[in-house]
Amino acid sequence: MHVCTVPTDEPESDGTAEWDSTTIVVVECDEGIGYTYCEQAAAQLIQDTLADLVHEDVRRAWLDMQRAVRNAGRPGIAACAISAVDQALWDRKARTLGVSLVDLLGAAHEDVPVYGSGGFCTYSLDRLREQLGGWASQGIPRVKMKLGREPDADPKRLDVARRAIGDDTELFVDANGAFTAKDALGWAERYADEWNVSWFEEPVSSGDFDGLRMLREHGPGGLDIAAGEYAYTPEDARNIVECVDVLQLDVTRCLGITGVLSASGLANAHGKDVSAHCAPAISAHAFCAVERRRHLEYFHDHIRIEELLFDGRPELRDGALHPDRSRPGNGLELKRKELDKWSA
Numbered sequence: 001m002h003v004c005t006v007p008t009d010e011p012e013s014d015g016t017a018e019w020d021s022t023t024i025v026v027v028e029c030d031e032g033i034g035y036t037y038c039e040q041a042a043a044q045l046i047q048d049t050l051a052d053l054v055h056e057d058v059r060r061a062w063l064d065m066q067r068a069v070r071n072a073g074r075p076g077i078a079a080c081a082i083s084a085v086d087q088a089l090w091d092r093k094a095r096t097l098g099v100s101l102v103d104l105l106g107a108a109h110e111d112v113p114v115y116g117s118g119g120f121c122t123y124s125l126d127r128l129r130e131q132l133g134g135w136a137s138q139g140i141p142r143v144k145m146k147l148g149r150e151p152d153a154d155p156k157r158l159d160v161a162r163r164a165i166g167d168d169t170e171l172f173v174d175a176n177g178a179f180t181a182k183d184a185l186g187w188a189e190r191y192a193d194e195w196n197v198s199w200f201e202e203p204v205s206s207g208d209f210d211g212l213r214m215l216r217e218h219g220p221g222g223l224d225i226a227a228g229e230y231a232y233t234p235e236d237a238r239n240i241v242e243c244v245d246v247l248q249l250d251v252t253r254c255l256g257i258t259g260v261l262s263a264s265g266l267a268n269a270h271g272k273d274v275s276a277h278c279a280p281a282i283s284a285h286a287f288c289a290v291e292r293r294r295h296l297e298y299f300h301d302h303i304r305i306e307e308l309l310f311d312g313r314p315e316l317r318d319g320a321l322h323p324d325r326s327r328p329g330n331g332l333e334l335k336r337k338e339l340d341k342w343s344a
């Protein structure tokens with residue numbers, strides 16, 4: 001197991017948080033590799049509680065691990081820990097069978113379209129222009145920026161973003177729960193009218209189900225309301241799915257690949273698309289198996305970390321991530337020197 005803390009390339013913030021580093025916990029189970037972006041405590045939990053429960057039958061291990069963390073609290077850090085182990089178990093099975101993870105899971109799609117994600121509130125207008133415009137010129141047809149920290153500064157930032165990406169690139173925004181429902185409704189109308197924004201993520205706290213539902217029902221047409229990055233358990237996904245247009249799921253939080261497949265079935269039943277939150281290298285595999293996968297968050301911080309620590313990442317081509325089905329498992333190889341260098 002490895003716990004690495006990697007500094008960001010400059011201080012970052014969104015509508016409700018500020019950070020200057022990111023911690024990743026990487027699990028190895030024989031040949032299998034899994035990971036989660038979480039506190040070091042996840043590593044401790046894996047070592048003390050989950051390591052003895054690994055099993056060739058991945059779904060049995062998944063159930064056993066959830067039972068084992070009942071009293072510690074299943075959502076949050078425990079769900080992240082289980083997510084990493086679950087990924088490693090699927091990966092181990094695929095590598096043992098000599099097939100790619102996508103082939104083991106059963107591909108519904110060859111690839112997962114991405115959206116470039118960054119545009120932090122701390123960025124200068126120049127950095128915002130350069131980053132979002134850079135993704136658009138790489139052929140990524142949709143990009144996302146953070147807002148809501150200082151709402152009065154956002155119109156200027158949105159002007160810069162829209163001008164940098166041109167009219168043909170979709171513009172997404174993420175408030176990370178910064179607004180009240182009434183304020184968010186006012187902004188939703190402006191975002192859609194003035195900047196042709198088509199995605200409003202976490203306009204209110206993702207625990208505010210009434211607020212999310214109100215925005216989905218009364219927000220402007222063409223502006224999708226999205227949330228779900230804090231859906232740790234199937235029950236969390238059930239609570240959120242009805243309140244949004246698109247359900248977001250994070251394979252490093254929501255009980256792993258087994259959790260993604262489970263919650264995606266729920267989204268199917270509700271006729272909702274699913275969007276992958278972060279962790280592009282592993283999400284590309286998991287979400288090829290999701291029928292209604294819409295796209296995947298190609299997140300600035302995680303792109304940097306995954307390039308630093310992993311060889312064999314899925315290739316970005318034509319605005320989509322393509323898992324290499326000629327490589328066994330998730331295709332990832334650990335850059336061990338780098339892992340040692342960044343280990344806490």
Ligand SMILES: [Mg+2]
Pocket residue numbers: 174176201202229
């Ligand atoms: Mg978000």
